[in-house]
Amino acid sequence: MDNQKVLDKFKRILKSENLKVTPQRLSILKEAVMPKGHRDIEQIMHDLIDSGIKVSRATLYRTLDILHTNGFIRKMNIGDGADRYETKIDSPHHDHMICIETGKIIEFTSDKIESIQEKIAKDNGYKIVKHIHQLFVKPINK
Amino acid sequence: MDNQKVLDKFKRILKSENLKVTPQRLSILKEAVMPKGHRDIEQIMHDLIDSGIKVSRATLYRTLDILHTNGFIRKMNIGDGADRYETKIDSPHHDHMICIETGKIIEFTSDKIESIQEKIAKDNGYKIVKHIHQLFVKPINK
DNA sequence: GTTTCTGCAAAGCCTTTGCATATCG
DNA sequence: CGATATGCAAAGGCTTTGCAGAAAC
Numbered sequence: 001m002d003n004q005k006v007l008d009k010f011k012r013i014l015k016s017e018n019l020k021v022t023p024q025r026l027s028i029l030k031e032a033v034m035p036k037g038h039r040d041i042e043q044i045m046h047d048l049i050d051s052g053i054k055v056s057r058a059t060l061y062r063t064l065d066i067l068h069t070n071g072f073i074r075k076m077n078i079g080d081g082a083d084r085y086e087t088k089i090d091s092p093h094h095d096h097m098i099c100i101e102t103g104k105i106i107e108f109t110s111d112k113i114e115s116i117q118e119k120i121a122k123d124n125g126y127k128i129v130k131h132i133h134q135l136f137v138k139p140i141n142k
Numbered sequence: 143m144d145n146q147k148v149l150d151k152f153k154r155i156l157k158s159e160n161l162k163v164t165p166q167r168l169s170i171l172k173e174a175v176m177p178k179g180h181r182d183i184e185q186i187m188h189d190l191i192d193s194g195i196k197v198s199r200a201t202l203y204r205t206l207d208i209l210h211t212n213g214f215i216r217k218m219n220i221g222d223g224a225d226r227y228e229t230k231i232d233s234p235h236h237d238h239m240i241c242i243e244t245g246k247i248i249e250f251t252s253d254k255i256e257s258i259q260e261k262i263a264k265d266n267g268y269k270i271v272k273h274i275h276q277l278f279v280k281p282i283n284k
Numbered sequence: 285g286t287t288t289c290t291g292c293a294a295a296g297c298c299t300t301t302g303c304a305t306a307t308c309g
Numbered sequence: 310c311g312a313t314a315t316g317c318a319a320a321g322g323c324t325t326t327g328c329a330g331a332a333a334c
Binding site: 162163164165182183199200203204223224225 | 322333
């Protein structure tokens with residue numbers, strides 16, 4: 001999706017919720033929506049500073065929450081402390097494989113797993129709202 | 143597995159690691175290893191108190207860590223705050239389905255999912271050390 | 285007797301929140 | 310101007326940790 005479209009969509013959403021269009025929110029949107037992997041608040045904060053943008057941690061948390069709620073970014077946690085955020089723009093659904101030796105995060109998908117999951121939920125009288133599927137791995141031959 | 147066996151195994155492990163056999167540790171073992179679902183510290187604390195046992199939160203955390211490290215219990219987190227603990231005694235591997243309306247946690251397993259996972263990891267040059275698979279669901283027809 | 289524990293309270297870590305001031309519309 | 314944001318610092322929620330007295334071996 002084109003940057004302008006994303007920006008326009010964000011502004012539209014802000015207005016529809018009586019939220020104001022501020023420079024901080026626009027800067028955070030632009031940064032958070034970049035395909036830069038699975039960053040925590042600290043890393044995003046740094047990347048913003050590197051771009052010459054200064055916002056408070058509080059505003060960053062608050063704005064990431066708006067972005068998450070409105071489907072611009074995903075929020076995840078691999079159990080190592082802080083929440084991580086990842087763009088959702090032009091990024092289809094996937095799950096995560098985390099190397100416990102290097103920390104590298106690899107994305108994977110499996111239609112088969114997805115459909116088996118659906119069936120399991122359905123067989124129990126439920127439908128899936130969201131799911132977390134993380135494989136903690138280490139290199140073979142080590 | 144019989145209670146006495148579990149107790150003996152725990153004592154053996156404590157000794158082998160130069161840890162002392164204390165009444166607190168034994169009480170916590172007995173409580174934590176019961177098939178009482180997926181409890182957080184607060185709930186376990188309460189259950190201990192109901193049994194007339196008083197230990198500090200610090201000791202509870204410390205002992206649950208020993209039990210987790212040595213395979214007596216599992217540790218999990220469904221993203222709602224506190225870590226949860228579940229017995230591993232006589233409890234085969236399973237994943238979790240969490241109803242977002244009632245909070246109910248249902249266990250499920252799928253050999254197919256397990257083997258697809260293994261293959262995905264292997265195809266990427268990794269082997270799985272552990273995994274987290276949680277389905278957040280809600281009842282059909284609501 | 286020495287080593288390890290326990291309980292307490294304090295500290296840590298990440299995230300949220302109250303409030304005064306600043307900014308948007 | 311009125312309504313909402315921002316930044317700061319304080320507070321929150323859960324977990325970990327330092328330390329002095331207590332218990333295990």
